Amino acid sequence: MNKNLKEQVLRSGGVNVLKCMRCGKCSGTCPSYGEMEYHPHQFVYMVEKGDIETLMKSESIYKCLTCFACVDRCPRGVEPAKVVEAVRLAAVRQQGNNHLEPSEIPALLDEDLPQQAIVTAMRKYAK
């Protein structure tokens, strides 16, 4: 367990993972559940345990839609989406670890795609 990493994620997420009562409502409401290897409740629990590197390596961090359904519906006010974002940031901030490079973008475009999608993707997947 990497203590510094855990501390970094907790600080950047601004979330108290100890408030979780393990009800799993975040995972029950998550629209991306099927696409995720680790699910919102696991993010919360694994960050609590300090098992963050596993999460950073998982594609799950790019599957969260940041739709805040888990944040608003969590009975305990844990805010799992913020935990996911903190882990994702910890990953993309590492050297050479941008998930999306500007050079890849042209291939992904179509004529109707609003640029909102591009700026959002850059903000989410690259530092």
Added chain:
Amino acid sequence: MQVNENFEPVIVAFCCNWCSYAGADLSGTNRLNYPTNVKIIRVPCSCRVNPMFILRAFQKGADGVIICGCHPGDCHYTSGNYFTRRRITLLYSMLDFLGIERNRTRLEWVSAAEGAKFAATMEQFTADVKALGPNRRLEDLRCRKQ
């Protein structure tokens, strides 16, 4: 500001019988340490504390006075602590007017279940009063024991 390490302030704490005095007892029961400077006077309710008592304490050489009562809404006598709150607010205005540091007087809500809060509050208040230094402005030197 220079803090005299050897300065041991005299601190009078007025505690209401129902909440704060019980809270103080609880910090004892839980063996939670706080400075010996604090001496507690039991009153039935924080609203029994006449601002005159506070001034009297300062006159007699106290360096800090803290009044503890039940949390708003929890007063054993329903509304006593609201009176206290208003009276202390007025006292602050008067102390400000006189040029007396208002930080020497404090009002805190401590319930019977908050032993830890009581100890922490007393610790903090003692430290704050220590930082302020001895009460010189209000002390009546004629009252000082030689």
Added chain:
Amino acid sequence: MQRIGVFVCHCGTNIAATVDVKAVAEALGHEPGVVISQDYQYMCSESGQELVKSAIREQKLTGVVICSCSPRMHENTFRKAAASAGLNPYLVEIANIREQCSWIHKDIATATDKAIILGKAAVAKVHLNTPLSSMESPVVKRALVIGGGIAGIQTALDIAEAGFDVDIVEKQPTIGGKMAQIDKTFPTLDCAACILTPKMVEASQNEHITIHSFSEVADVKGFVGNFTVKIKKKARYVDETKCTGCGLCTEKCPMKKVPNEFNMGLDNRSAVYIPFAQAVPKVATIDPNYCMMLRSGKCGVCSKVCSAGAIDYKQQDTFIEQKYGAIVVATGFNPINLDKYDEFAYNQCPDVVTSLELERLMNAAGPNGGTLLRPSDKSHPHTIVFVQCVGSRCDDEKGKPYCSKICCMYTAKHAMLIREKYPDTEVYVFYIDVRTPGKNFDEFYRRAVEQYNVHYIKGMVGKVTPKSDGKIDVQASDLLANEQLHIDADMVVLAAAIEPDKTARPLATMLTTQMDTNDFFTEAHPKLRPVESATAGIFLSGACQGPKDIPETVAQGSAAAAKAIGLLCKNSITCNPCVAHSDELMCNGCSSCEKVCPYGAITYIDKEFRMPDRTTKVRRVASVNPAVCQGCGACTVACPSGAMDLSGFSNSQIMAEVDAICK
């Protein structure tokens, strides 16, 4: 000349280990007026008390200071000891050198210094103590029970059993409360009505019990043993004494589209109604919001058909005033409003119901005559999903922070009853934890799983989506299988958190009792005084104090009755003598004290005074009723002329303590 005795307790090593008790006794022995200063191992023991008593007698003491544990612990012990030796008990002062000295300090020198100062303050105070005598106040031998649910009924029956008169005030037209709405009870599955309605009848027939239904407490004055309560009897537009409960008016009433609150709005009732067949009192009530006669003056059918002539459209709210010795609060609970949790689609789909609504749907006296049918299309549901902890165990912004306690068990009951009656129906229960600490409770829940094959899934429902074909898509997590489920359900049942009745808070204000942040009444001691409020003479029964199931409610109802009976048995009670008193010669009649008194203990009287020039003058002065005054001291500070003072905590006594500490 004062003769004061000081007694320093070792409390074994509790005090003696950190405070040099001998030094304390020695130092206090030099204080003015102190004639004897001793230390002893256990002052509160029989022989320790004897030490105090013999000193009082031999030394002719006029005041006693005990340096020991907190006065909250043993003040009474030493006061009694003093009284038995002939010294007024209020001439005893305690210096708290255990909880507030030896237990919190480690350094012997400073702790001893502090103990000496605390002792000096007590000596300084006791110099100014005056003998006080407690007044006796008579006890009115009648009890009031507020709330007529199972808690209130049980309390009233037990008090009546002891031979005391007791009144029940119930805000609904009938007593019975929530239990009357429940179908079966766990863990025995006996019919709630079968065990409740006999008790309701018993209450109505008991000569000691008076039921004020459709009534509310409007005002409470007074104090333990002598409360004066104003009860508002709301106009029901039916003369209770004449109505026979035949029900003809309810049949003939043309206004039949009123949501039936007894069936949780799942069907309709008429504007004139009797809530349910076994209602007590079985008397009709007219709902003025729907009655056409009361709204527009056109109709009058009920009046025409009533052969007893009981209908009275002109009836007004009336008030009665009654004196009581004891008051028991039994205001109960309600399920919370679910607007905030519409991810469960409660407001979007009639087939998403609360557990209490399900009780009515399954009840033989309910809207479907006991056949479980979906509210939307009256079809038989084949898949039912139960969601636990809806609004319970939340952080403060999201809902109630507490566990509602009853939901796990009633859900197991519902699941079992459904599987028993409709074996073709699949039942899923989504739980976070199954909490079953009660006699035969876990066995009951296991039976639901093992015998009835109810699917218990650890996880929570995240989203409920009603579909056009009438099915409901339930999206949930299964934490143990680590998957997200979609269940095609016909009905969804939400275990809504329970909360205290909304009338509880204004009532608490009237009664000057304490409530917690969730509006549950606070008991005087969480372990040792669970059915008393901190206000003397006010007792707590049932869910108004915290979530409870029926057995616990009944037990607490009886416990509250026992406490009330204990009070009513006494002819008089001793009052606290530490009350306010006014110096009439200093009082200028300004009314400042009267305005701050929370008890209305201060009144003004016109009194004749002899002036120095031998004339007399009538002046308005404050007068404190010592039986009503609770001794908070608010008035003493408000008094601008210094006329008001508090016995036992007088201005001069507190100043003497201040002086002693600051020296």
Added chain:
Amino acid sequence: METFTYYPGCTLRTKAKDLDTYARVSAEALGIKLEEPADWQCCGGAYTTAKDEIATKLSAVRVLNSAKEAETPLITVCSACHNVIKQTEYDISRDEEMASKVNNYLGLSEPYTGGTKVYHYLEMLRDVVGFDKLKEKVVNPFTGRKIAAYYGCLLLRPAKALAMDDPENPTIIEDFIRAIGGTPVIYAQRNECCGGYITMEDKAQAQKRSGAVMGSAKDMGAEMVITACPLCLYNLKKNSGSDLPVYYFTELLAEALGLKEASNE
């Protein structure tokens, strides 16, 4: 005439011109003056919730500050911009540490610590114009048309910061639909994410999510879906595989007010 500082955002200048044009003509007709600040920048499209992300919040603070300097409320019509700006406003007015860091970067003449009132165009219709007043001005009502409101995630959540409507049972777009004469269709997926965010990362997921939303709306009998978000519009149209038409709410607004043809000339 009430004046607002109007923040269009990047997409409304290019791919979502309809959303912008119709919003402007309708506002004018309703007596609302929209003033665009001179030097706005893209808000970034997504709000970074991380406490240690400061640079990504600066452009939102800049526009909040320009509204403050203009002494007007700020209005946005794109859901994403709205979400970013409201969350920024919420955090900067509560989180002193963030405020001081942001101001250290920006070096404004006077530090910005919150205070600008942020409206979504819909909130302006509800709270400033009033749906009753709007109804009076409708000339081409959508009588009998079954219209499904699509909120998505951005308009409502996080509810604490957005504070626009009940996040689980919103009514603002339904009330709007009623005001322009249509019949709102309530369907449970209206406040679930369409997956638009992920369209570049994972097309399949975007298709699945948008399909679920459109399917749910159609299932409940909708004839069309309206939205305030260019990305939702794109995703629901392009990826859902549904034949239901999707429009910007401003387009319906302009049409109801009889301004659609005029603005297209």
